[in-house]
Amino acid sequence: MKRMRGAIAAIVTLLATLAGRAMAAEPATTGFELRPLPYFVDQAALPIEALPGARTSWGMTARGSGYRIEFPDNWNGDLLVMLRGGGSICDVQAKTGCRINDPLTPLNRARLIAGGYAWAAPTYRDNRVAIETHAQDVLDVVDLFRKAHPNRPDGKAKREGRVFLMGFSMGGNTTMAAVELFPKMFAGAIAGCSGDTSFQSTYYFNLNLAAAALAAPGSPDIAAYLKHFGMPPDLAASKRLGPQFLAALGPDFPRRTNATGDRYREIVKRFSGGARPLFDAAFNKSIGPMVTDYIGLADAVDSGPRSIIDNTRTDYGADLNPLVPRFSCDPKACPTRPVTQDQGHDLGGNRRLSGKISVPVMTIETTGELTVPLSAGQDYADRVERAGRSKLLVQRAYREIDHCGFNADEVGEAFDDLVKWVDTGVKPEGDDIRDAAQVAAPDFGCKFTRDGHKNDPDYAQLCRK
Numbered sequence: 491m492k493r494m495r496g497a498i499a500a501i502v503t504l505l506a507t508l509a510g511r512a513m514a515a516e517p518a519t520t521g522f523e524l525r526p527l528p529y530f531v532d533q534a535a536l537p538i539e540a541l542p543g544a545r546t547s548w549g550m551t552a553r554g555s556g557y558r559i560e561f562p563d564n565w566n567g568d569l570l571v572m573l574r575g576g577g578s579i580c581d582v583q584a585k586t587g588c589r590i591n592d593p594l595t596p597l598n599r600a601r602l603i604a605g606g607y608a609w610a611a612p613t614y615r616d617n618r619v620a621i622e623t624h625a626q627d628v629l630d631v632v633d634l635f636r637k638a639h640p641n642r643p644d645g646k647a648k649r650e651g652r653v654f655l656m657g658f659s660m661g662g663n664t665t666m667a668a669v670e671l672f673p674k675m676f677a678g679a680i681a682g683c684s685g686d687t688s689f690q691s692t693y694y695f696n697l698n699l700a701a702a703a704l705a706a707p708g709s710p711d712i713a714a715y716l717k718h719f720g721m722p723p724d725l726a727a728s729k730r731l732g733p734q735f736l737a738a739l740g741p742d743f744p745r746r747t748n749a750t751g752d753r754y755r756e757i758v759k760r761f762s763g764g765a766r767p768l769f770d771a772a773f774n775k776s777i778g779p780m781v782t783d784y785i786g787l788a789d790a791v792d793s794g795p796r797s798i799i800d801n802t803r804t805d806y807g808a809d810l811n812p813l814v815p816r817f818s819c820d821p822k823a824c825p826t827r828p829v830t831q832d833q834g835h836d837l838g839g840n841r842r843l844s845g846k847i848s849v850p851v852m853t854i855e856t857t858g859e860l861t862v863p864l865s866a867g868q869d870y871a872d873r874v875e876r877a878g879r880s881k882l883l884v885q886r887a888y889r890e891i892d893h894c895g896f897n898a899d900e901v902g903e904a905f906d907d908l909v910k911w912v913d914t915g916v917k918p919e920g921d922d923i924r925d926a927a928q929v930a931a932p933d934f935g936c937k938f939t940r941d942g943h944k945n946d947p948d949y950a951q952l953c954r955k
Contacts, residue, residue: 520827521836524620524792527580531556531590531613538595544603547638551630556613558593559635566606567642567651568677569635570905571628572596575659575684575894578617579789590617594661598902610635618790619660619687622829622837625668628655629675629831652677652912656905658894659862662853663687666870667841669849671829678850678912680904683859683894685866686873687840688824691791692799693761693863694784695817698728699801700757701781703810704750705738712738719815721797725786732782739781744774757806763865763923765930768858768946772891776860791840796820798840845873850911852884854904855923857935858891858945868924884911884920889935889946889953899940 536548536556544562551557574594578587593611596602602609612627614620632653642651655676657665662684669679684690699716706713712734715727728735736743739751747755758777759769791798797817806814823839851874855867867885874883888900907918921937922928936953943949 520822521825522793522796522822522838523835524616524618524623524838527588527616527618528582529580529588529590529615529617531615532592535592536613541600541603549634551612551615551627551634553627553630554615555627555630556590556593557610557631557634558595559608559610559631559638560599560603561608561639562603562606564606565608565639568607568654568909569632569651570596570602570607570609570654570656571631572609572611573624573628573655573657573661573664574611574613575657575661577619577660577790580617587617590614594658596656596901597896597898598905601898601902602905608635608639618792619663619787619840620792620837621660621664621667621687621841622671622825622833624660624664625671625829626831626833626837628664628668629672632675654905654908654912655679656682656901657684658682658896659684662862663690666843666851669847669851670844672831673848676849678852678908680852680854680901680908681870682854682896682901683856683862684853685862685870686843687791688798688800688819688842689869690862690866691788691840692801692804693865694780694787695723695799696761696801696804696806697758697777697780698723698782698785699814700761700806700810701735701739701754702731703806703813704754705735706813708738709734713813716813716815721795721817722788722793723785725783725789728782728785735781736778744777753807758860761865762860762863763868763929764926766857766864767889767932767934767948768891771945772858772860775891780860791823792838793820793823793840796823796839798823800824843870843873845870845875845877845879847874847877847879847882850882850884850908850917852886852904852908852911852918852920854896854900855885855887856890856892856895857887857929858889859893859895861893864923864929871924881917884918885923886938887921887923887929887935888943889939889949890943891945895943895945897940897942899942900938903938903940 540546546560548558580588590613610631612631614624662681665681740747797820800819824842826842933952
């Protein structure tokens with residue numbers, strides 16, 4: 491097949507040469523097309539009752555995403571676009587996973603309306619990890635909002651209000667990408683429990699590959715699994731071998747681990763952000779299916795045989811490194827090129843973040859969770875630092891083990907502080923989540939965590955001082 495493709499490429503090159511310059515060459519593609527899948531928005535689920543002092547609207551954009559808008563009577567001229575996470579893979583035959591998630595209502599909704607902020611939320615038109623199309627969906631709902639509300643409260647039609655962006659999980663991935671792709675659109679942004687999508691995919695693969703490498707010496711089947719590991723990953727084989735994976739890690743993993751399971755715990759701790767409060771609680775609650783199942787999320791990227799991960803430099807341990815297959819991101823599956831609002835092609839893949847932000851960005855992280863670990867925020871800070879933009883980034887940590895387990899007070903305070911930052915230019919406080927000593931401190935995360943978290947038995951003693 492490779493030889494055939496090479497021959498075809500040679501013929502195309504020859505024909506182009508013979509044709510001379512009479513015909514302009516087609517631009518080279520830098521991405522790939524998402525397979526069309528019959529995703530749909532349940533429009534009956536879009537209506538939402540307005541809070542007192544506000545009115546709501548809802549509907550569909552021209553490109554097929556649903557939306558909700560809530561507009562306060564005392565509008566201050568600003569808009570927050572709220573982005574949800576949680577994707578799904580549409581199975582055409584089984585007819586499952588095709589309904590697109592409803593728009594996310596802001597946790598700080600009452601606070602927004604009381605403060606005069608309008609908010610809008612799209613559904614997305616495709617529920618896969620299609621970050622660039624989601625970013626376009628954001629612009630679509632902003633355009634709809636501005637057509638409905640063209641004037642600021644002062645009546646100056648040419649003075650458009652500010653747009654803030656906030657997203658959690660996949661919505662946070664979209665937020666990070668959108669502020670890089672369309673920097674002139676936003677005044678500031680908050681990304682929660684998120685990071686570079688290729689980094690996150692690599693992390694999920696690492697959880698699987700590290701466990702397999704630890705188990706391989708005692709299992710010819712798992713050794714063969716590693717030897718033939720490729721893209722897309724063989725989720726069925728991983729799930730079939732799951733009992734062997736887990737048995738190698740302990741008699742009742744993760745509740746009871748053996749020496750190999752203890753080593754795996756330390757590897758996961760290192761991959762997920764280092765020693766920190768609530769890691770063990772999160773590990774015991776969440777790690778089981780992550781060992782074998784989470785590589786299946788590659789299907790949501792729709793990359794086919796292209797690699798969406800980069801583990802070329804990952805250190806699994808001196809004895810494990812030779813056992814683990816290595817991959818680098820295919821440029822088409824991990825694109826970095828510009829995207830326009832109306833672009834309809836080459837929008838697939840794990841968009842690689844540059845960290846080149848030009849507006850204030852705040853990331854909010856949970857200390858313990860493993861779904862999108864603290865290391866994703868650490869990696870994002872590294873990217874922003876390499877781009878020379880650290881003055882535009884603030885990061886905060888919250889004591890929680892559940893994915894995106896923030897409460898309304900925490901989100902409300904973060905948004906208030908972001909707006910003050912944009913208004914005054916004074917950078918708010920944050921946490922240094924890359925300082926290993928600070929992260930490992932027993933009271934790490936206390937500064938911004940507020941009451942209401944039931945997963946932290948030490949909160950009252952350590953944080954209420």
